Amino acid sequence: MSSRAQKDYFEPEETSPRRYSPELPASSEMKLVSESASLGTESGCSAPVSDANNKKTLLKRKAGLELTAIDRHSPLFAYVRPGDRLVSINDEPVRDTIDFHFKMAEPEVDLLFELADGEQTLFEFEDVTVEELGLTLKQSGIRTCKNECIFCFVMQQPKGMRRSLYIMDEDYRYSFTHGNFVTLSNTTDADIARIIEQRLSPMYISVHATNDTLRRCMLKNELLAPILPRLKELIAGGIVIHAQVVLCPGINDGPELERTISELAALNPGIETLALAPVGLTKYRDNLPDISIYSQTLANDFINRIEKLQKGFLKDFGTRFVWPADEFYTIAKRRFPALKEYEDIAQFENGIGMCRLFAATFNRKKQFFKRSFNKLPNSIRAKKPRLVGFTGESAIDWLQEEIVPQVREMGIDLSFNSVKNEFWGGTVTISGLLSGADLLQAVLKDSVQGDIVLLPPNCLNNDDLFIDNLTLEEFCKKAKRTVVVGSYDFVETLKEALSLEVKSGSCTLNNSNTTRGNRSVALAEAGLAL
Numbered sequence: 001m002s003s004r005a006q007k008d009y010f011e012p013e014e015t016s017p018r019r020y021s022p023e024l025p026a027s028s029e030m031k032l033v034s035e036s037a038s039l040g041t042e043s044g045c046s047a048p049v050s051d052a053n054n055k056k057t058l059l060k061r062k063a064g065l066e067l068t069a070i071d072r073h074s075p076l077f078a079y080v081r082p083g084d085r086l087v088s089i090n091d092e093p094v095r096d097t098i099d100f101h102f103k104m105a106e107p108e109v110d111l112l113f114e115l116a117d118g119e120q121t122l123f124e125f126e127d128v129t130v131e132e133l134g135l136t137l138k139q140s141g142i143r144t145c146k147n148e149c150i151f152c153f154v155m156q157q158p159k160g161m162r163r164s165l166y167i168m169d170e171d172y173r174y175s176f177t178h179g180n181f182v183t184l185s186n187t188t189d190a191d192i193a194r195i196i197e198q199r200l201s202p203m204y205i206s207v208h209a210t211n212d213t214l215r216r217c218m219l220k221n222e223l224l225a226p227i228l229p230r231l232k233e234l235i236a237g238g239i240v241i242h243a244q245v246v247l248c249p250g251i252n253d254g255p256e257l258e259r260t261i262s263e264l265a266a267l268n269p270g271i272e273t274l275a276l277a278p279v280g281l282t283k284y285r286d287n288l289p290d291i292s293i294y295s296q297t298l299a300n301d302f303i304n305r306i307e308k309l310q311k312g313f314l315k316d317f318g319t320r321f322v323w324p325a326d327e328f329y330t331i332a333k334r335r336f337p338a339l340k341e342y343e344d345i346a347q348f349e350n351g352i353g354m355c356r357l358f359a360a361t362f363n364r365k366k367q368f369f370k371r372s373f374n375k376l377p378n379s380i381r382a383k384k385p386r387l388v389g390f391t392g393e394s395a396i397d398w399l400q401e402e403i404v405p406q407v408r409e410m411g412i413d414l415s416f417n418s419v420k421n422e423f424w425g426g427t428v429t430i431s432g433l434l435s436g437a438d439l440l441q442a443v444l445k446d447s448v449q450g451d452i453v454l455l456p457p458n459c460l461n462n463d464d465l466f467i468d469n470l471t472l473e474e475f476c477k478k479a480k481r482t483v484v485v486g487s488y489d490f491v492e493t494l495k496e497a498l499s500l501e502v503k504s505g506s507c508t509l510n511n512s513n514t515t516r517g518n519r520s521v522a523l524a525e526a527g528l529a530l
């Protein structure tokens, strides 16, 4: 299995002659201004360290952003190479890639590079775009939080996992670029000014409670600035906010939640949406505060109260504004609201409306798929493999009710199994936190029938690693069956698994190994080539 990381750039070999691309975009004009230009100021931090002779020296972080790749068509291709640093644009330091994009919007830009040998070179451009420059720059480090939230998932993990899983990131820049939630615990006045100046909108902010005393207590951070003035400052600066509350029963729900919702709703439309997610607790909570979880009854009452509030907001503001996470509905064992009730599904990544959209997409596409599938000759359809899906305990009932019967009606042999989460503990029931080991154990059970294993779409990271570091490749070898990693479009997952190409109302068989991304799905290896 090949790595997912694709090189989408041309990286010159160290020994290759450097060349200037004649394909300079017509709209841009670049002038090499001077060699050895000096940089007036140097950004970055410095820290005293001891050298080999035990003398104090200063270790300076290099200014600017490191160039990691350059497109062969870039007008700078002949002049800079990976390892050089972009130090400033128009005499202002470049702190991160957001700065780079922001400053590149100017019609005239002067780019100062520091080359690997320490020499500095200035390039002038007129009307050049980021795309035309073709530079890949290394994003600067990530900021971490100053809290110890009583529900923090990072602190509830066992030792020995991927290093990245222990990073307590809290970086407003990633909130803008990746939709990561931040509490603003480390956001300074200068950061707020920058967010507003550079229009870093929308921002995703974890509020948890608008009662600052309660918030400081839950986040275990006495130094937290009051949250509402911060939110108002951002909103006054034109920033749109998506907020979330992680709910701990008996702590920030009940009257405190009513207060939080009403104080945040008063800031709508500046605060566009509010997501309410139940706390997730693992078995690794030694020395952490006692927190309870939502029972079916509690979750039911909770949904009733929130849906009532939604109706009021819809009448007053034209939006439901606040949504319980899908997990509340699975805990309460009740049907998800209709798709239209999720409006723009702005917090999809946060588990709001994900299940309903999954079912709606399936319903929309299934008729076409069914017609096409039914056109296959019986002799071929009879040979179709048995599909067996795996998911977390919270989604199993819903999948069994809403998806599985419809797929079986088409004549496709599909079953689903729930996987108990031994890795984190039984209270963690969502599919995205299933470990490779737990999934594998479930797949290898004698009672499990099926030729092709369907995995949930969210159980692997971008490097095809499960949360316990098991690789997809190792998993496939041990599972001894064809494995398909599903997508949020279940018809696509079925087509992938059945190795079908559905085109213009007809269904043809695809005899080649199918792939999803780079995941090889070798029907032939499984002896099921059709």
Ligand code: SF4
Pocket (backbone or CB within 6 Å): 145, 146, 147, 148, 149, 151, 152, 153, 154, 155, 167, 168, 169, 170, 183, 219
């Ligand atoms: S903000 Fe809270 S939940 Fe997030 S990483 Fe920090 S301590 Fe953990």
